[in-house]
Amino acid sequence: MKRSHLVKIAMIVLFSLGSLGVVGGSFFLRKAFSSSSEPEIVTDTSRYTQIRNQLISNNYQVKHFPNTIPADAKDVRIAYSPGSLQGGSFFQIRVKESPEKIKKLLAQYKTVAKHEYRGGNTNDHANLPNGVPTTFFYTSDVSEESFPPSYEILVLDAQDKGSPGFKWNHGDSYGVAIDSLASEIVYWNEQW
Known part of the structure; x- marks a missing residue:
């Protein structure tokens, strides 16, 4: 009887390990062949300062972003994607400010801008003569990219x-x- 109990215990252990292997293997295969290789996009505004500080520590050019979300800002939206092995990363924040503040910010940034465009998206801008890539409108209220x-x-x-x-x-x-x-400003950083 001892031998039959050992055989039963060994069979239970082997079946358990086999089941675990099938479940674990299917998880990794699903991840490997998943059609959704897109990284998750963070839109939680409470994570803004944490993301900005993390990007600064990784030498991303986000020092022109506000240190914190301005207290008087309205309709705040963020979009952050840390990227993937094959894809780039981006960080955007869109805020509505007073017309006076927007006017000052426009004057401030126009004096230091290296390129200027009206509307469009990164593909439009990069394909212009002497154009450079910019960004898509990730923080748009609609799914519009431009x-x-x-x-x-x-x-x-x-x-x-x-x-x-x-x-x-x-x-x-x-x-x-x-x-x-x-009366809106979108701060953006794109890496690819």
């Missing part, structure tokens, strides 16, 4: 880190997009 023509996109800097023959294959850019009529 900024409306009312936005002035001011590129504070853009670095081409591509190789010869593959211009802008890798790089980064950052700046602001300002809509004076809506």
Whole structure:
């Protein structure tokens, strides 16, 4: 009887390990072949300061972003994607401010902008003569990827880190997009 109990215990252990292997293996296979390789986009505004500080410590160009969300800001939206092995990362915050403050910010950033565009998105801007990549409108209220023509996109800097023959294959850019009529500013940073 002892031998039959050992055989039963051994069979239970083997079946348990086999089941665990099937479940674990299917999890890893699902992850490996998942069609959703998109990283999750963080939109929780309470995480803004934490994300900004983390990016600064990793040498991302986000020092032009406000240190904290301004107390008087309205309709605040953020979009952050840390990126993946094949994809880039981005960070955006859109805030509504007083018309006076927006006017000051527009004057401040226009004096230091290296490139200026009206509306559109990164693909539109990069394909213009002497154009540089910018960003998509991740913080839009709709699924629109482009900024409306009312936005002035001011590129504070853009670095081409591509190789010869593959211009802008890798790089980064950052700046602001300002809509004076809506009294909004979008701070953005993009890395790819």
